[in-house]
Amino acid sequence: MTDLTRTAPIAVPATRRAGRLRAVLRSPSGVVGLVLVGLLTVAGLLSFTGLLPYDPVAQDPPNRLLSPSGEHLFGTDQFGRDVFSRVAAGVGSSVLISVVAVTLATVVGTLGGLVAGFFRGFTDTAIGGLTNVLFAFPPLLLALALASVFDRNWFTVAVAIAVVYAPIFVRVTRGPVLSLREIEYVKAATSTGQGRLSILFRHVLPNIGSIVIVQVTLSLSWAVLTEASLSFLGLGTPPPAASLGSMIFDARTLVEIAPWTMIAPGVAVVLLVVGLNLLGDGLRDALDPRNRGGRAR
Amino acid sequence: METPAPVLSIRDLSVSFRSGGVEVPAVRGVSLEVAAGRTVAVVGESGSGKSTTAAAINRLLPPGGRVTGGRILFEGRDLAELSEREMVRVRGAGIGLVPQDPMSNLNPLMRIGDQIAEALIVHGRAAGKAARARVVELLELVGIPDPARRADQYPHEFSGGMRQRALIAMGLACRPRLLIADEPTSALDVTVQRRILDQLDALTEEMGTSVVLITHDLGLAAERADTVAVMYRGEIVESGEAGRILAEPGHEYTRRLLDAAPSLSSTSLVKAAAPGPEARDLVEVRGLTKVFPVRGAGRGVTDRFTAVDGVAFTIPRGQTVSIVGESGSGKSTTANLLLGLERPTSGQVLFEGTDMAALGRRELFALRRRVQPVFQNPYASLDPRYTVARTVAEPLKVHRIGTAAERAKRVTELLDQVALPAEMAERLPHELSGGQRQRVAIARALALSPELVVLDEAVSALDVLVQAQILELLAELQRELGLSYLFISHDLAVVRMISHRVHVMREGRIVESGTPDRLFAAPESEYTRELLAAIPGAGLATA
Numbered sequence: 104m105t106d107l108t109r110t111a112p113i114a115v116p117a118t119r120r121a122g123r124l125r126a127v128l129r130s131p132s133g134v135v136g137l138v139l140v141g142l143l144t145v146a147g148l149l150s151f152t153g154l155l156p157y158d159p160v161a162q163d164p165p166n167r168l169l170s171p172s173g174e175h176l177f178g179t180d181q182f183g184r185d186v187f188s189r190v191a192a193g194v195g196s197s198v199l200i201s202v203v204a205v206t207l208a209t210v211v212g213t214l215g216g217l218v219a220g221f222f223r224g225f226t227d228t229a230i231g232g233l234t235n236v237l238f239a240f241p242p243l244l245l246a247l248a249l250a251s252v253f254d255r256n257w258f259t260v261a262v263a264i265a266v267v268y269a270p271i272f273v274r275v276t277r278g279p280v281l282s283l284r285e286i287e288y289v290k291a292a293t294s295t296g297q298g299r300l301s302i303l304f305r306h307v308l309p310n311i312g313s314i315v316i317v318q319v320t321l322s323l324s325w326a327v328l329t330e331a332s333l334s335f336l337g338l339g340t341p342p343p344a345a346s347l348g349s350m351i352f353d354a355r356t357l358v359e360i361a362p363w364t365m366i367a368p369g370v371a372v373v374l375l376v377v378g379l380n381l382l383g384d385g386l387r388d389a390l391d392p393r394n395r396g397g398r399a400r
Numbered sequence: 401m402e403t404p405a406p407v408l409s410i411r412d413l414s415v416s417f418r419s420g421g422v423e424v425p426a427v428r429g430v431s432l433e434v435a436a437g438r439t440v441a442v443v444g445e446s447g448s449g450k451s452t453t454a455a456a457i458n459r460l461l462p463p464g465g466r467v468t469g470g471r472i473l474f475e476g477r478d479l480a481e482l483s484e485r486e487m488v489r490v491r492g493a494g495i496g497l498v499p500q501d502p503m504s505n506l507n508p509l510m511r512i513g514d515q516i517a518e519a520l521i522v523h524g525r526a527a528g529k530a531a532r533a534r535v536v537e538l539l540e541l542v543g544i545p546d547p548a549r550r551a552d553q554y555p556h557e558f559s560g561g562m563r564q565r566a567l568i569a570m571g572l573a574c575r576p577r578l579l580i581a582d583e584p585t586s587a588l589d590v591t592v593q594r595r596i597l598d599q600l601d602a603l604t605e606e607m608g609t610s611v612v613l614i615t616h617d618l619g620l621a622a623e624r625a626d627t628v629a630v631m632y633r634g635e636i637v638e639s640g641e642a643g644r645i646l647a648e649p650g651h652e653y654t655r656r657l658l659d660a661a662p663s664l665s666s667t668s669l670v671k672a673a674a675p676g677p678e679a680r681d682l683v684e685v686r687g688l689t690k691v692f693p694v695r696g697a698g699r700g701v702t703d704r705f706t707a708v709d710g711v712a713f714t715i716p717r718g719q720t721v722s723i724v725g726e727s728g729s730g731k732s733t734t735a736n737l738l739l740g741l742e743r744p745t746s747g748q749v750l751f752e753g754t755d756m757a758a759l760g761r762r763e764l765f766a767l768r769r770r771v772q773p774v775f776q777n778p779y780a781s782l783d784p785r786y787t788v789a790r791t792v793a794e795p796l797k798v799h800r801i802g803t804a805a806e807r808a809k810r811v812t813e814l815l816d817q818v819a820l821p822a823e824m825a826e827r828l829p830h831e832l833s834g835g836q837r838q839r840v841a842i843a844r845a846l847a848l849s850p851e852l853v854v855l856d857e858a859v860s861a862l863d864v865l866v867q868a869q870i871l872e873l874l875a876e877l878q879r880e881l882g883l884s885y886l887f888i889s890h891d892l893a894v895v896r897m898i899s900h901r902v903h904v905m906r907e908g909r910i911v912e913s914g915t916p917d918r919l920f921a922a923p924e925s926e927y928t929r930e931l932l933a934a935i936p937g938a939g940l941a942t943a
Contacts, residue, residue, distance in 0.1 A: 287775040287776070287777055287780040288780065288782055290741060291775065294771070294773045295768060295772070295798050295799070295848065296764075296765040296768035296798055296799065301798075306783050309783075309785050
């Protein structure tokens with residue numbers, strides 16, 4: 104208690120809400136992450152606009168297994184498809200699936216955590232039980248089961264990944280909600296007669312925002328990996344559409360004669376995951392009030 | 401007369417903190433001498449640099465802080481020149497430390513006895529059976545009953561007061577020549593505080609230990625120390641013999657501190673109820689009881705804990721009714737029951753004759769306009785993401801009062817009422833001081849023009865100067881707006897200043913009631929007498 108009264112006095116830096124992004128940009132990892140993710144996303148977006156140098160699924164047998172050159176930046180694969188275009192398309196679908204999956208997981212999981220933590224009682228027990236059951240499955244196995252039961256398209260894959268990650272959001276948000284429901288400004292709002300739901304969305308949700316944001320960036324990088332693993336196992340976006348996992352799977356037998364067919368998608372996965380992790384790190388530092396006003400640590 | 405060499409001598413010490421690339425000085429040119437066997441108190445409000453000074457002695461400054469000038473001599477040796485290894489030997493063995501927070505300074509996974517023994521073993525004072533024997537002896541010394549059994553318990557099995565005793569035992573384990581006690585009792589109830597400080601006095605006297613006592617309470621400092629040094633904004637503004645500082649403060653700031661510190665001799669801020677027609681009671685509480693289920697010792701067993709036990713009182717219009725008690729007395733639960741945040745197990749809260757429990761949702765919503773709270777912690781009572789204007793306007797919005805423009809006007813009015821400049825409206829809570837935040841919380845409580853304001857330890861977390869201002873503001877608002885207050889506090893001196901009627905609560909029951917003058921002049925219950933005697937500086941005030 105007394106600790107809280109000790110933080111204020113000496114020179115409160117008057118940084119207003121403004122500099123969140125600037126704070127991310129101040130940490131080197133945040134900058135590197137932002138650049139990596141930015142570049143890869145732009146490359147991925149090209150695949151949705153038809154601006155890629157080649158059609159990622161168009162076969163060109165005479166030109167198969169060409170090594171990287173000015174014409175084919177990352178060479179061609181065993182069907183003569185341009186590896187650069189396929190990697191770009193793969194990154195595109197990977198980002199799309201991960202973003203949709205994490206968005207679903209965030210919305211469902213955060214709502215679950217909010218409701219469980221704020222209303223307690225039976226709802227809490229029910230949601231807690233369900234998350235425990237979901238946690239008991241190895242994530243990949245769960246996604247695998249879901250992806251094999253339903254039609255195989257990118258959205259099913261996204262839903263499967265979302266089911267795996269939603270429980271994490273429940274866990275991460277419930278704790279802080281438990282302590283926020285007892286905090287004095289929530290009690291004050293209750294005393295003015297504000298409804299429970301209204302308090303939940305006006306006072307509780309915004310104050311767990313930073314926790315959710317950090318979890319989102321972490322989950323994004325895991326989701327990219329999960330998506331790649333699923334498509335490596337043949338449970339991702341169905342062929343011939345390009346996806347990073349299936350490209351790596353196809354390149355298994357070609358490593359010795361055409362290493363670029365594996366290196367390009369492999370490096371793309373690594374850069375994407377590293378980029379997202381670094382960005383997450385930068386965001387966490389920027390959002391953590393303890394790290395305000397200097398890079399101690 | 402020959403003075404012996406001081407145990408600790410601080411000369412011209414300066415400490416600053418790096419914050420956002422800027423050096424912020426926290427301590428400036430502080431000089432202090434502690435003679436053998438003497439107690440020196442360092443007094444100041446939060447942020448004055450008193451704890452930083454203490455941390456600098458032990459070379460335990462928080463990250464970002466560093467000594468920028470001056471010397472600290474302990475028994476003639478400059479502590480800054482010692483290697484880290486030599487410093488480790490000084491800590492604990494030469495300089496003991498009793499930290500502030502008994503809740504976070506004990507390892508929850510270690511038995512109390514083992515934690516104290518650790519200090520002995522590290523410094524090679526004792527080991528094995530001898531260490532164990534010494535631990536039991538130490539626990540006995542600091543007044544823990546049944547020390548042999550208690551030594552094998554974990555911190556969660558100790559009450560706050562007992563943990564603080566254990567910390568004192570730890571600080572004194574190696575018979576240090578100097579003990580630094582940083583707000584050793586601020587987190588404790590007054591009666592416990594008094595007993596612990598008595599014990600500390602006796603022990604240090606017996607061992608001949610010098611003490612540096614860090615506190616925010618001038619009364620306590622004067623009562624316990626030989627010499628008092630008053631710190632303000634990183635500097636010692638005045639120091640001298642305890643009695644002299646109280647009697648004839650030389651510095652402007654000390655004088656302000658003394659004036660602001662509520663004591664039993666302070667004059668009341670409120671006028672006694674005017675004789676004549678008895679004011680109608682706004683609230684009547686009858687036989688109010690609240691029982692909480694608690695997890696029992698056995699599996700599946702739920703025990704019951706009676707937090708409030710058959711409490712009855714009334715709150716007349718335009719007056720302040722106070723409930724005083726120590727932690728666990730049920731005073732805050734009583735406040736929550738009146739605010740409708742908890743439902744009573746039995747008994748009634750009658751608001752102008754209507755039972756709150758019998759109200760439907762709509763009626764309860766309407767009633768909430770008439771009862772508003774102000775809570776203790778100025779840092780938790782405002783949503784950190786809401787501007788002042790939005791916070792103050794929120795109750796109006798919830799009750800759909802006025803248009804946006806009218807609400808904005810009302811916010812300006814309210815800020816004016818609590819003496820905050822209109823420019824504050826667009827600020828966020830972290831840009832305000834503790835006192836300003838508490839004013840905002842009061843403005844929010846007043847937004848709906850309530851008849852009753854429940855003040856739950858509303859001034860307890862504030863520094864004395866700020867506390868005095870807020871109390872004056874509350875008294876003034878009561879006169880202007882005819883408000884009734886239910887004032888919950890652990891601080892009898894504050895209660896005396898603001899109340900028309902006082903109820904002393906203990907273990908869920910009201911043990912004594914009366915007007916403040918009567919209650920404080922001639923307390924009837926043993927417990928009230930004990931509370932009064934425990935107020936630091938109580939003996940000095942009458943002198």
